[in-house]
Amino acid sequence: VPPAAAQQYLFEARQLQALSFAVHIPLVCFGVAFPALVVLVEWLGLRTGDPVFTTLARRWSKVMITLFAVGVVTGTILSFELGMLWPAFTGTFGSVFGLAFALEGFSFFAEAIFVAIYVYGWGRLSPRAHLWCGVPVVIAGFTGSWMVITVNAWMNHPQGFRIVNGQVTDVHPVVALFENSYAWHELVHMYLAGYIVAGFMTASVYAWRWLRGHRGRYDRIALAVPLAAAAIASPVQIVVGDWAGREVAAKQPVKLAALEGLGPTTSGAPEHLLGWYRNGHVVYGIPVPRLLSLLADHNPNATVPGLESVPPKDRPPVNVVRIAFQVMVALGTAFAALGVWFLMVWWRRRRLPESPWFYRAVALAGPASLVALLAGWTVTEVGRQPWAVYGVMRTSQAVTGAGGIPVGYATLVIVYAVLIVATIWALRRLQRLPLEGSTRLPGGAGAEIGEVR
Amino acid sequence: MHLQDLPLVAMVIGLAAYAVLAGADFGAGFWHLAAGRGPRAGELREAARHAIAAVWEANHVWLIFVITVCWTAYPAAFGSIASTLVVPLFVAAVGIILRGGSYAVGGYANTARERRIVGRCFEASSLLTPFALGLAVGGIASGRVPLGNAQGDLVTSWLNPTSIAIGVLAVVTAAFVAAVFLAADARRTHHDLVQPFRARALVMGVVAGAAAVAGLAVIHSDAPALWNGFGHPLALAAIAVSAAAGIATFALVLTSRFGPARVTAGVAVSAVVIGWPLAQRPDLLPGVTISEAAAGRATLVGLVISILAGALVLFPSLAYLFRLVLRGAFDPDAGEEPAPGAGTGSHRGPSGRLAAICLTLGLAAATVIAVTTAGLLLAISLTVLLLAAAAAFVATASRVVILDGDSPRTEPPGGQSPSTHSPGTIKPG
Numbered sequence: 118v119p120p121a122a123a124q125q126y127l128f129e130a131r132q133l134q135a136l137s138f139a140v141h142i143p144l145v146c147f148g149v150a151f152p153a154l155v156v157l158v159e160w161l162g163l164r165t166g167d168p169v170f171t172t173l174a175r176r177w178s179k180v181m182i183t184l185f186a187v188g189v190v191t192g193t194i195l196s197f198e199l200g201m202l203w204p205a206f207t208g209t210f211g212s213v214f215g216l217a218f219a220l221e222g223f224s225f226f227a228e229a230i231f232v233a234i235y236v237y238g239w240g241r242l243s244p245r246a247h248l249w250c251g252v253p254v255v256i257a258g259f260t261g262s263w264m265v266i267t268v269n270a271w272m273n274h275p276q277g278f279r280i281v282n283g284q285v286t287d288v289h290p291v292v293a294l295f296e297n298s299y300a301w302h303e304l305v306h307m308y309l310a311g312y313i314v315a316g317f318m319t320a321s322v323y324a325w326r327w328l329r330g331h332r333g334r335y336d337r338i339a340l341a342v343p344l345a346a347a348a349i350a351s352p353v354q355i356v357v358g359d360w361a362g363r364e365v366a367a368k369q370p371v372k373l374a375a376l377e378g379l380g381p382t383t384s385g386a387p388e389h390l391l392g393w394y395r396n397g398h399v400v401y402g403i404p405v406p407r408l409l410s411l412l413a414d415h416n417p418n419a420t421v422p423g424l425e426s427v428p429p430k431d432r433p434p435v436n437v438v439r440i441a442f443q444v445m446v447a448l449g450t451a452f453a454a455l456g457v458w459f460l461m462v463w464w465r466r467r468r469l470p471e472s473p474w475f476y477r478a479v480a481l482a483g484p485a486s487l488v489a490l491l492a493g494w495t496v497t498e499v500g501r502q503p504w505a506v507y508g509v510m511r512t513s514q515a516v517t518g519a520g521g522i523p524v525g526y527a528t529l530v531i532v533y534a535v536l537i538v539a540t541i542w543a544l545r546r547l548q549r550l551p552l553e554g555s556t557r558l559p560g561g562a563g564a565e566i567g568e569v570r
Numbered sequence: 571m572h573l574q575d576l577p578l579v580a581m582v583i584g585l586a587a588y589a590v591l592a593g594a595d596f597g598a599g600f601w602h603l604a605a606g607r608g609p610r611a612g613e614l615r616e617a618a619r620h621a622i623a624a625v626w627e628a629n630h631v632w633l634i635f636v637i638t639v640c641w642t643a644y645p646a647a648f649g650s651i652a653s654t655l656v657v658p659l660f661v662a663a664v665g666i667i668l669r670g671g672s673y674a675v676g677g678y679a680n681t682a683r684e685r686r687i688v689g690r691c692f693e694a695s696s697l698l699t700p701f702a703l704g705l706a707v708g709g710i711a712s713g714r715v716p717l718g719n720a721q722g723d724l725v726t727s728w729l730n731p732t733s734i735a736i737g738v739l740a741v742v743t744a745a746f747v748a749a750v751f752l753a754a755d756a757r758r759t760h761h762d763l764v765q766p767f768r769a770r771a772l773v774m775g776v777v778a779g780a781a782a783v784a785g786l787a788v789i790h791s792d793a794p795a796l797w798n799g800f801g802h803p804l805a806l807a808a809i810a811v812s813a814a815a816g817i818a819t820f821a822l823v824l825t826s827r828f829g830p831a832r833v834t835a836g837v838a839v840s841a842v843v844i845g846w847p848l849a850q851r852p853d854l855l856p857g858v859t860i861s862e863a864a865a866g867r868a869t870l871v872g873l874v875i876s877i878l879a880g881a882l883v884l885f886p887s888l889a890y891l892f893r894l895v896l897r898g899a900f901d902p903d904a905g906e907e908p909a910p911g912a913g914t915g916s917h918r919g920p921s922g923r924l925a926a927i928c929l930t931l932g933l934a935a936a937t938v939i940a941v942t943t944a945g946l947l948l949a950i951s952l953t954v955l956l957l958a959a960a961a962a963f964v965a966t967a968s969r970v971v972i973l974d975g976d977s978p979r980t981e982p983p984g985g986q987s988p989s990t991h992s993p994g995t996i997k998p999g
Contacts, residue, residue, distance in 0.1 A: 119719065122719055122720075157964065157967060161967075182674075183674050183675070185627070186627060186670050186671075186673065186674035187670065187671060187674055189627050189630060189631075189670055190666050190667045190669070190670030190671060191667065192634075193630070193633065193634060193663065193666050193667075193670075194663050194666070194667060196634055196637050196638065197637075197652070197659055197660070197662075197663045198663075199641070199652075200637070200641065200648055200649060200651070200652025200653070200659070201652050201653065201656045201659055201660060201663075204648075204649035204650065204652050204653035204719050204720065205649060205719050206649075207641045207645055207648055207649050207652070208645050208646045208648065208649020208650065208719065209645065209646075209649075210645070211641035211642055211644075211645025211646075211648055211649070211865070212642060212643075212645050212865030212866060212869040213869070215638060215639075215641045215642025215643075215645065215865075215869070215873075216642055216869065216872050216873055216876060218638040218641070218642065219635075219638045219639055219642050219873055219876055219877065219880075220876050220880065221638070222631065222634050222635045222638050222639075222880070223876075223880035223883060223884055225631050225634060226628060226631045226635070226880075226883075226884050226887070226888075227883060227884070227887055229627040229628040229630070229631050230628045230887045230888060230890075230891045231887070232627070233623075233624040233625065233627060233628060233891060234624070234890070234891055234894060236624075237623065237624045237899075237900040238894070238899070238900070241894075241899045241900060242899075253887070286866070287866075288865065288866045288868055288869050289868050290868060290869050290872050291868075291872060298945070301949075301952075305952060305956070341967065342967045345963055345966040345967040346963050346967070348966075349959050349962050349963045349966065350959065350963075353932065353936075353955060353956070353959045356936040356939055356940065356955065357939075357952075359939075359940060360939055360940075360948075360952075415940070460966070463966060464925055517653045517656065517719060517720055518653065518719045518720035518721075519653050519654070519656045519720035519724055520724070521656070521657075521724075525656075525660055528660075528664060529664075532664055532667055532668065533667075535668075535671075536667060536671045539671055539672075539675045540671070540674070540675060542675065542678070543674065543675035543677075543678040546678035546680075547678060550678075
C-alpha cells in the first residue's frame with residue numbers, strides 16, 4: 118500500500134467525490150426502479166386494452182430516457198474520478214474490485230440499448246415485443262447496481278487479497294466481490310431505497326397536481342402506481358435496515374459507535390435521540406436505555422465497542438455520521454407510516470385516501486426521500502472514514518498527488534448546478550406537452566384524460 | 571498472445587468501436603455547428619440530431635468499457651494515466667456532461683433562443699470532448715506518462731505536438747465519419763440532404779487525410795520511439811490498411827455508394843486505433859511492459875471470462891438496435907403500428923386474499939430476519955420478504971388502477987380549477 122500522497126486538498130477531493138455521487142445516486146434510483154413501474158403500466162395497458170395506461174407509460178418512458186441520459190454522463194464522471202482523484206486506490210486495488218465494474222459495463226450496455234429501443238420503439242414494434250424490450254432494462258438496472266454495490270461492500274469489508282511487503286498479491290476477485298457477506302444487506306437496502314425514492318419522487322409530482330386540482334383518472338393512476346411501490350418498500354426497508362445495522366455492528370464496530378456517538382465500550386448501551394457528540398458522549402440527547410445494545414445485537418445487555426476502542430486517527434467524524442443516521446432513520450420511519458396509511462386505506466376501503474394532508478405528505482415525501490437516500494450514503498461512506506479500503510488503505514493514501522482539486526471542485530459545482538437546473542427545466546417542459554397517444558381518446562390530443570370516460 | 575494481452579485486445583476493440591461509433595456521434599455535433607445559415611441549416615441540424623438519438627448512449631458505453639477493463643487488468647497503468655493526465659481527462663469529463671445534458675434536454679427546447687443556447691452547448695462539447703481525449707491519447711502514445719501517482723508533468727504530458735496532432739485528428743476524423751454516415755442516413759430520410767452531406771464528407775475526407783499525414787510528421791519529430799514502433803510490420807500494415815480504407819471511402823462517397831462507405835470509414839478509423847498499441851508494444855507506459863503492468867492470473871481469467879460472457883449478451887443486443895436504426899424503424903416518418911386494441915384481459919374483481927397472503931408471508935419472513943443469524947435462513951426469508959413485497963406491489967398497483975378505471979368520473983376541462991371530487995370512491999363493480 119503506497120504512502121500518503123502530498124495532497125493538501127484531501128477534504129476537497131472527498132467533497133468533490135461526494136458531490137458527484139450525490140448527483141448520480143438519485144438518478145440511479147430512477148434507473149433501478151422506474152423502468153419496472155413503466156413496464157408494469159404498459160403491461161396493464163396491454164392487459165386491459167385501456168389507452169390511458171399506454172399513454173402514461175409512454176409519457177413516463179420519456180422521463181426515463183431523459184434521466185437515464187443524465188445518469189449516463191454523471192456515472193461516467195464517477196469512473197473518471199476513481200482514476201483522477203484516487204489513482205492510488207484504483208492503481209493498487211483495481212485488480213481486486215475492477216471486475217465488478219467491467220461486469221457493470223455490460224449491464225450499462227444492455228440498459229442503454231434497450232432504453233433506446235423502448236423509448237423510440239413506441240408504435241414501431243409490436244406491442245408485445247415492445248413490452249419485452251422493457252424487461253432487459255429492469256434486469257440490467259438490478260444487475261448494474263448489484264455490481265457497483267459489491268465494490269462498495271468490498272471497500273467496507275475488504276477480502277480476497279493479501280498484502281506482502283506492501284504489495285497486493287494473491288488476488289481473488291470472485292472471493293472479494295461475490296463471496297463477500299457484506300454485499301447482501303447493502304444490495305437489498307439500496308434496491309429498496311431505489312423503489313422508495315423513485316416511487317415517492319414520482320408520486321410527489323402527482324400528489325402536488327392532486328392538490329392543485331388535477332384529479333383525473335390519468336393523474337390518479339400515475340399517483341397510485343409509484344405510491345404503491347414506495348408504500349410497500351418503506352415498511353420492508355425497516356426490517357432490512359435493522360439487519361444492516363447488525364451487519365455494521367458485527368463487521369464495522371467503529372462505524373456503529375459513530376452512528377450512536379458511543380465513546381467508551383459499554384454493556385447495555387443506550388441510544389440517544391437527537392443531541393450532539395462531544396468528548397466521548399452525546400450531550401443534549403434523549404437517552405433510551407439499552408436500545409443500542411438491543412439494536413446492535415438483539416440483546417439488551419450486549420457489550421458494544423465504543424469509539425475509544427481505536428486510536429483517534431482511526432475514528433470517523435462522529436457528528437456528521439450520527440446526524441445523517443438519525444435523519445435517515447427518522448425519515449425512513451415516517452415513510453413507513455405514510456406507506457401503511459396508504460395501504461390500510463386501500464386494502465380496507467379500496468380507494469385512495471381523501472385527506473389533503475395525505476397528499477401534502479406524499480408531495481413532501483419525494484424530496485424527503487432524496488434527503489434520506491443521501492443521508493444513508495453519508496452514513497456508510499463518511500462512517501468508513503478515515504479508510505478508503507476499511508482497515509487497509511486510508512483516503513489520504515488513495516488520493517491523487519496532482520494539484521488543482523479546488524479548481525476542479527468549483528468547475529463541477531457550476532456544471533452540476535447547470536445540469537440539475539436544465540434537467541428540471543426539461544422535465545417541467547415535458548409535463549406541459551400534450552400526451553402522446555391521446556388522439557385515440559374522445560377528448561383529442563392534449564386533453565386531460567381525466568375528463569373522458 | 572498471452573493471457574496478459576487479452577484484456578488489451580478487448581480494450582483496443584472497445585476503443586476502436588468508441589472511435590468509430592461515438593466518433594460519428596461527436597461528428598454529428600460538428601455538423602450541427604457547421605450547418606451554416608439559411609433555410610437548409612435547420613434541416614441539417616435536425617438530421618444530425620436525429621441520427622444519434624437512439625444510439626449515442628450505447629455508443630458512449632464503449633468508453634466506460636475501456637476504462638473499467640483498463641483499471642481491472644492494468645491497475646497501476648490506469649492510476650498513472652488518470653493522475654498525470656488529469657487535466658485533459660477532466661476537460662473531457664466536463665465535455666461529456668455538457669454534451670449528454672444538452673442532448674437530453676435539447677429535445678424540449680422550443681423557442682429559437684432556447685435551441686440556440688442548447689445547440690451551442692452541444693456543439694462546443696462535441697468538439698471539446700474528442701479533442702481532450704485525443705490530447706490524453708497523445709500523452710500516453712508519446713511516452714509522457716510515467717508509472718506512479720501523478721509522476722508525469724501535469725501540463726506538458728498533454729500540451730505537446732503529438733497530443734495536439736492526435737486531438738485534431740480525432741475531431742476531423744469524427745467529422746469525416748459522421749458526414750459519411752449522415753449522407754447514408756439521408757438517403758433514407760431526407761433525400762435533399764444527401765448532396766450536402768456528400769460534399770461535406772469529401773471536403774472532410776481531404777482534411778482528415780491531410781491531418782493524418784501531418785500527424786505522422788509530428789510523431790516523427792516529437793515521439794521518435796512511437797515513430798520507430800510504426801516500423802514494425804504489423805503496425806505498418808495497420809497504417810496501410812487505414813490509408814487504403816480512407817481512400818476507398820473517399821472514392822465510394824465520390825460515387826455516392828454510401829452503404830459500403832460506412833464500412834470502409836469504420837475500417838479506416840479502427841485500423842489507426844489498432845496500429846497504436848502495435849507500434850507501442852511491448853510497453854504500456856515507458857519502461858513498463860504489458861506483462862509487468864498486468865494484474866494477477868485470477869483477475870485476468872475472471873475478466874476474460876466476463877468479457878466473453880458479456881459479449882454474448884452485448885452483440886445480439888447491439889445488432890438488434892443497429893438493425894432497427896439502419897432500417898429506419900425510428901425515423902420520424904416511419905409508420906406507427908396500431909396501438910393495442912380492445913381489452914385482452916379481464917377486469918378481475920379485487921380480492922384481498924393475495925394481499926393478505928403477502929402480508930402474512932412478509933411478516934413471517936421479517937420475524938425470521940429479525941431473530942436469525944444463520945446465513946441460509948436469512949437468505950431464504952429475505953427472498954420470501956422481497957417476493958412478497960413485489961407481489962403485493964403488483965397486486966396493489968393493478969387493483970388500484972383497474973378499480974379507479976371503473977369510476978365514471980368527469981373532470982373540468984383542462985383540469986385547472988380545483989376539483990371538488992374526491993378521488994375514486996366508487997366501489998368495485
